[in-house]
Amino acid sequence: MNAMNKTKVPIPVFLLIGIIAISFSAIFVRWSDAPAAVTAMYRLLMTNVLMLPFLWSYRSEITRIRLRDWLRTAASGIALGLHFLFWMDSLRFTTVASSTAILTLEPIFVLVGAFLLYGQRTNRAAVLAMCVAIVGAICIGWGDFQFSGAALKGDFLSLIGTVAVALHMLWGKGLRERISAFVYSFFVFLFAGLVLAVTNVMTGTSFTAYPAKEWGVFLLLAIIPTVFGHYVFNWLLKYMKASSVSMTVLGEPLGATILAYFLLGEKITAIQLLAGCLLLVGVGLFLRSNEKK
Secondary structure: OOHHHOOOOOHHHHHHHHHHHHHHHHHHHHHOOOOHHHHHHHHHHHHHHHHHHHHHHHHHHHHHOOHHHHHHHHHHHHHHHHHHHHHHHHOOOOOHHHHHHHHHHHHHHHHHHHHHHHOOOOOHHHHHHHHHHHHHHHHHHHOOOOOOHHHHHHHHHHHHHHHHHHHHHHHHHHHOOOOOHHHHHHHHHHHHHHHHHHHHHHHOOOOOOOOHHHHHHHHHHHHHHHHHHHHHHHHHOOOOOHHHHHHHOOHHHHHHHHHHHHHOOOOOOHHHHHHHHHHHHHHHHHHHHHOOO
16 A cells, blocks of 8 residues: 555645745745744744644543653654754855755655664665655755855754754654644644743843744744644654655755745756756655555
8 A cells, every 4th residue: 555545635735735835944034033043932832822722622632642752752842943943043154055955864864763763664766766856955055055164054054953853753753653743743842942942041042022024934934834844744754654754855945945036036047947856756756665565
Protein backbone atom coordinates (compact mmCIF):
# COMPACT_ATOMS: atom_id res chain seq x y z
CA MET A 1 0.00 0.00 0.00
CA ASN A 2 1.24 3.48 -0.81
CA ALA A 3 1.08 6.10 1.97
CA MET A 4 -0.23 8.61 -0.56
CA ASN A 5 -3.65 6.86 -0.46
CA LYS A 6 -4.26 6.66 3.31
CA THR A 7 -6.57 9.68 3.65
CA LYS A 8 -9.79 10.81 1.97
CA VAL A 9 -8.10 13.92 0.59
CA PRO A 10 -4.93 12.94 -1.34
CA ILE A 11 -1.83 13.52 0.76
CA PRO A 12 -0.08 15.47 -2.06
CA VAL A 13 -2.72 18.18 -1.55
CA PHE A 14 -1.65 18.57 2.08
CA LEU A 15 2.00 18.49 1.03
CA LEU A 16 1.44 21.33 -1.43
CA ILE A 17 -0.42 23.41 1.16
CA GLY A 18 2.37 22.88 3.69
CA ILE A 19 5.15 23.77 1.25
CA ILE A 20 3.46 26.96 0.08
CA ALA A 21 2.73 27.96 3.68
CA ILE A 22 6.28 27.50 5.00
CA SER A 23 7.67 29.30 1.95
CA PHE A 24 6.13 32.50 3.32
CA SER A 25 8.08 32.15 6.57
CA ALA A 26 11.31 33.72 5.30
CA ILE A 27 9.37 36.56 3.69
CA PHE A 28 7.56 37.49 6.90
CA VAL A 29 10.79 37.26 8.92
CA ARG A 30 12.51 39.65 6.52
CA TRP A 31 9.57 42.06 6.89
CA SER A 32 10.13 42.13 10.64
CA ASP A 33 12.67 44.31 12.45
CA ALA A 34 12.07 42.66 15.83
CA PRO A 35 14.75 40.38 17.36
CA ALA A 36 14.62 36.83 16.01
CA ALA A 37 13.86 35.30 19.43
CA VAL A 38 10.90 37.67 19.90
CA THR A 39 9.54 37.01 16.42
CA ALA A 40 9.80 33.25 16.90
CA MET A 41 8.30 33.40 20.41
CA TYR A 42 5.19 35.29 19.38
CA ARG A 43 4.83 33.19 16.25
CA LEU A 44 4.50 30.08 18.41
CA LEU A 45 2.58 31.48 21.37
CA MET A 46 0.06 33.21 19.08
CA THR A 47 -0.47 29.84 17.42
CA ASN A 48 -1.22 28.39 20.86
CA VAL A 49 -3.79 31.13 21.45
CA LEU A 50 -5.46 30.27 18.12
CA MET A 51 -5.56 26.57 19.04
CA LEU A 52 -6.58 27.01 22.68
CA PRO A 53 -10.40 27.09 22.15
CA PHE A 54 -10.23 23.57 20.68
CA LEU A 55 -7.95 22.06 23.35
CA TRP A 56 -10.75 21.18 25.80
CA SER A 57 -12.13 18.51 23.49
CA TYR A 58 -8.80 16.65 23.76
CA ARG A 59 -8.70 16.65 27.59
CA SER A 60 -9.23 12.87 27.83
CA GLU A 61 -6.27 12.16 25.55
CA ILE A 62 -4.06 14.65 27.43
CA THR A 63 -4.64 12.89 30.76
CA ARG A 64 -3.51 9.57 29.24
CA ILE A 65 -0.13 10.83 28.00
CA ARG A 66 2.73 9.09 29.82
CA LEU A 67 5.57 10.94 31.52
CA ARG A 68 8.06 9.57 29.01
CA ASP A 69 6.05 11.03 26.13
CA TRP A 70 5.73 14.37 27.94
CA LEU A 71 9.53 14.52 28.21
CA ARG A 72 9.95 13.64 24.53
CA THR A 73 7.35 16.24 23.56
CA ALA A 74 9.25 18.83 25.59
CA ALA A 75 12.50 17.83 23.87
CA SER A 76 10.84 18.09 20.46
CA GLY A 77 9.50 21.52 21.37
CA ILE A 78 12.89 22.74 22.58
CA ALA A 79 14.46 21.57 19.31
CA LEU A 80 11.78 23.39 17.31
CA GLY A 81 12.32 26.56 19.35
CA LEU A 82 16.08 26.42 18.72
CA HIS A 83 15.40 25.88 15.01
CA PHE A 84 13.31 29.04 14.81
CA LEU A 85 15.82 31.00 16.89
CA PHE A 86 18.87 30.16 14.78
CA TRP A 87 17.18 30.03 11.37
CA MET A 88 15.28 33.31 11.77
CA ASP A 89 18.46 34.99 13.01
CA SER A 90 20.32 33.70 9.95
CA LEU A 91 18.06 35.79 7.71
CA ARG A 92 19.54 38.94 9.27
CA PHE A 93 22.91 38.09 7.75
CA THR A 94 22.31 36.21 4.50
CA THR A 95 19.79 35.98 1.66
CA VAL A 96 16.55 34.01 1.67
CA ALA A 97 17.84 31.70 -1.09
CA SER A 98 21.10 30.95 0.73
CA SER A 99 19.53 30.39 4.15
CA THR A 100 16.75 28.13 2.91
CA ALA A 101 19.18 26.19 0.70
CA ILE A 102 21.10 25.22 3.84
CA LEU A 103 17.87 23.64 5.11
CA THR A 104 18.18 21.05 2.34
CA LEU A 105 20.56 19.11 4.57
CA GLU A 106 17.64 18.25 6.84
CA PRO A 107 16.58 15.07 4.97
CA ILE A 108 20.11 13.66 5.30
CA PHE A 109 20.08 14.16 9.07
CA VAL A 110 16.56 12.72 9.31
CA LEU A 111 17.38 9.75 7.09
CA VAL A 112 20.36 8.79 9.24
CA GLY A 113 18.45 9.44 12.46
CA ALA A 114 15.44 7.39 11.33
CA PHE A 115 17.73 4.44 10.68
CA LEU A 116 19.48 4.75 14.06
CA LEU A 117 16.30 5.37 16.09
CA TYR A 118 13.63 3.35 14.26
CA GLY A 119 15.58 1.02 11.99
CA GLN A 120 13.94 2.53 8.90
CA ARG A 121 15.77 1.63 5.72
CA THR A 122 15.62 3.49 2.43
CA ASN A 123 16.12 1.91 -0.98
CA ARG A 124 18.79 3.04 -3.43
CA ALA A 125 16.31 4.68 -5.77
CA ALA A 126 15.05 6.91 -2.95
CA VAL A 127 18.59 7.87 -1.92
CA LEU A 128 19.46 8.75 -5.51
CA ALA A 129 16.30 10.83 -5.83
CA MET A 130 17.16 12.62 -2.57
CA CYS A 131 20.60 13.49 -3.93
CA VAL A 132 19.01 14.91 -7.09
CA ALA A 133 16.63 17.07 -5.04
CA ILE A 134 19.37 18.32 -2.72
CA VAL A 135 21.61 19.26 -5.65
CA GLY A 136 18.71 21.22 -7.12
CA ALA A 137 18.04 23.01 -3.84
CA ILE A 138 21.70 23.89 -3.31
CA CYS A 139 21.92 25.25 -6.85
CA ILE A 140 19.02 27.59 -6.06
CA GLY A 141 21.05 29.31 -3.37
CA TRP A 142 24.56 28.69 -4.70
CA GLY A 143 24.96 32.11 -6.30
CA ASP A 144 24.13 33.73 -2.97
CA PHE A 145 26.59 31.73 -0.88
CA GLN A 146 29.44 33.80 0.51
CA PHE A 147 32.25 32.27 2.49
CA SER A 148 33.25 35.28 4.55
CA GLY A 149 31.75 38.05 6.66
CA ALA A 150 28.15 38.30 7.81
CA ALA A 151 26.81 35.96 5.10
CA LEU A 152 28.96 33.10 6.39
CA LYS A 153 27.62 33.70 9.90
CA GLY A 154 24.09 33.56 8.53
CA ASP A 155 24.74 30.28 6.72
CA PHE A 156 26.24 28.76 9.90
CA LEU A 157 23.21 29.80 11.95
CA SER A 158 20.95 28.22 9.34
CA LEU A 159 22.96 24.98 9.60
CA ILE A 160 22.49 24.83 13.38
CA GLY A 161 18.78 25.46 12.89
CA THR A 162 18.66 22.61 10.36
CA VAL A 163 20.13 20.12 12.84
CA ALA A 164 17.59 21.25 15.45
CA VAL A 165 14.57 20.81 13.16
CA ALA A 166 15.81 17.36 12.12
CA LEU A 167 15.80 16.31 15.79
CA HIS A 168 12.31 17.79 16.16
CA MET A 169 11.11 15.78 13.17
CA LEU A 170 12.60 12.51 14.43
CA TRP A 171 11.12 12.79 17.93
CA GLY A 172 7.81 13.83 16.42
CA LYS A 173 7.60 10.70 14.27
CA GLY A 174 7.66 8.43 17.30
CA LEU A 175 5.25 10.58 19.30
CA ARG A 176 2.70 10.87 16.51
CA GLU A 177 2.16 7.11 16.67
CA ARG A 178 0.56 7.65 20.10
CA ILE A 179 -0.50 11.31 20.24
CA SER A 180 -2.91 13.17 17.95
CA ALA A 181 -1.58 15.89 15.65
CA PHE A 182 -3.47 18.61 17.52
CA VAL A 183 -2.26 17.70 21.02
CA TYR A 184 1.30 17.05 19.86
CA SER A 185 1.46 20.33 17.91
CA PHE A 186 -0.10 22.41 20.69
CA PHE A 187 2.39 21.34 23.34
CA VAL A 188 5.37 21.31 21.00
CA PHE A 189 4.59 24.90 20.02
CA LEU A 190 4.05 25.77 23.69
CA PHE A 191 7.37 24.30 24.85
CA ALA A 192 9.18 25.94 21.93
CA GLY A 193 7.59 29.31 22.71
CA LEU A 194 8.51 29.05 26.40
CA VAL A 195 12.14 28.28 25.55
CA LEU A 196 12.25 31.42 23.43
CA ALA A 197 10.53 33.41 26.20
CA VAL A 198 13.23 32.34 28.66
CA THR A 199 15.86 33.32 26.09
CA ASN A 200 14.34 36.79 25.80
CA VAL A 201 14.21 37.20 29.58
CA MET A 202 17.86 36.16 29.93
CA THR A 203 18.97 38.62 27.23
CA GLY A 204 16.81 41.44 28.57
CA THR A 205 14.87 41.73 25.30
CA SER A 206 11.65 43.74 25.41
CA PHE A 207 8.38 41.83 25.10
CA THR A 208 6.17 44.78 24.15
CA ALA A 209 8.12 47.67 22.57
CA TYR A 210 7.07 46.95 18.97
CA PRO A 211 4.89 48.88 16.50
CA ALA A 212 1.63 47.57 15.08
CA LYS A 213 3.36 46.35 11.92
CA GLU A 214 5.45 43.90 13.94
CA TRP A 215 2.40 42.44 15.69
CA GLY A 216 0.82 41.95 12.28
CA VAL A 217 3.92 40.04 11.13
CA PHE A 218 3.84 37.89 14.28
CA LEU A 219 0.21 36.98 13.56
CA LEU A 220 0.92 36.19 9.91
CA LEU A 221 3.75 33.87 10.98
CA ALA A 222 1.41 32.12 13.40
CA ILE A 223 -1.39 31.58 10.90
CA ILE A 224 0.31 30.80 7.60
CA PRO A 225 3.67 28.99 8.03
CA THR A 226 2.91 27.58 11.50
CA VAL A 227 -0.74 26.44 11.33
CA PHE A 228 -0.86 25.67 7.61
CA GLY A 229 2.80 24.62 7.46
CA HIS A 230 4.27 23.01 10.57
CA TYR A 231 0.94 21.76 11.90
CA VAL A 232 0.19 20.07 8.56
CA PHE A 233 3.61 18.41 8.54
CA ASN A 234 3.09 17.21 12.12
CA TRP A 235 -0.21 15.68 11.00
CA LEU A 236 1.50 13.98 8.05
CA LEU A 237 4.03 12.26 10.33
CA LYS A 238 1.35 9.69 11.16
CA TYR A 239 0.90 8.74 7.52
CA MET A 240 4.40 9.16 6.09
CA LYS A 241 7.98 8.40 7.10
CA ALA A 242 9.85 11.23 8.81
CA SER A 243 12.37 11.21 5.96
CA SER A 244 9.55 11.69 3.42
CA VAL A 245 8.06 14.62 5.32
CA SER A 246 11.46 16.27 5.66
CA MET A 247 12.06 15.79 1.93
CA THR A 248 8.92 17.70 1.03
CA VAL A 249 10.28 20.65 3.02
CA LEU A 250 12.90 20.93 0.26
CA GLY A 251 10.20 22.70 -1.71
CA GLU A 252 10.69 25.69 0.60
CA PRO A 253 13.88 27.02 -1.06
CA LEU A 254 12.11 27.17 -4.42
CA GLY A 255 8.92 28.66 -3.02
CA ALA A 256 10.77 31.17 -0.83
CA THR A 257 13.03 32.24 -3.70
CA ILE A 258 10.07 32.86 -6.00
CA LEU A 259 8.22 34.79 -3.28
CA ALA A 260 11.37 36.79 -2.47
CA TYR A 261 11.55 37.83 -6.12
CA PHE A 262 8.02 39.27 -6.07
CA LEU A 263 7.83 40.52 -2.49
CA LEU A 264 11.41 41.45 -1.55
CA GLY A 265 12.90 42.34 -4.92
CA GLU A 266 15.62 39.66 -4.68
CA LYS A 267 17.01 38.42 -7.99
CA ILE A 268 16.08 35.09 -9.52
CA THR A 269 18.04 33.52 -12.39
CA ALA A 270 17.30 31.00 -15.09
CA ILE A 271 19.69 28.60 -13.35
CA GLN A 272 17.65 28.86 -10.16
CA LEU A 273 14.45 28.07 -12.05
CA LEU A 274 16.05 25.04 -13.73
CA ALA A 275 17.43 23.95 -10.36
CA GLY A 276 13.93 24.27 -8.95
CA CYS A 277 12.58 21.90 -11.59
CA LEU A 278 15.38 19.45 -10.74
CA LEU A 279 14.46 19.74 -7.06
CA LEU A 280 10.78 18.99 -7.71
CA VAL A 281 11.62 15.95 -9.83
CA GLY A 282 13.93 14.63 -7.12
CA VAL A 283 11.33 15.14 -4.36
CA GLY A 284 8.63 13.45 -6.44
CA LEU A 285 10.80 10.43 -7.21
CA PHE A 286 11.88 10.17 -3.57
CA LEU A 287 8.31 10.14 -2.27
CA ARG A 288 7.31 7.56 -4.86
CA SER A 289 10.19 5.24 -3.93
CA ASN A 290 10.40 5.84 -0.18
CA GLU A 291 6.69 5.42 0.59
CA LYS A 292 6.21 2.14 -1.25
CA LYS A 293 5.57 -0.93 0.89
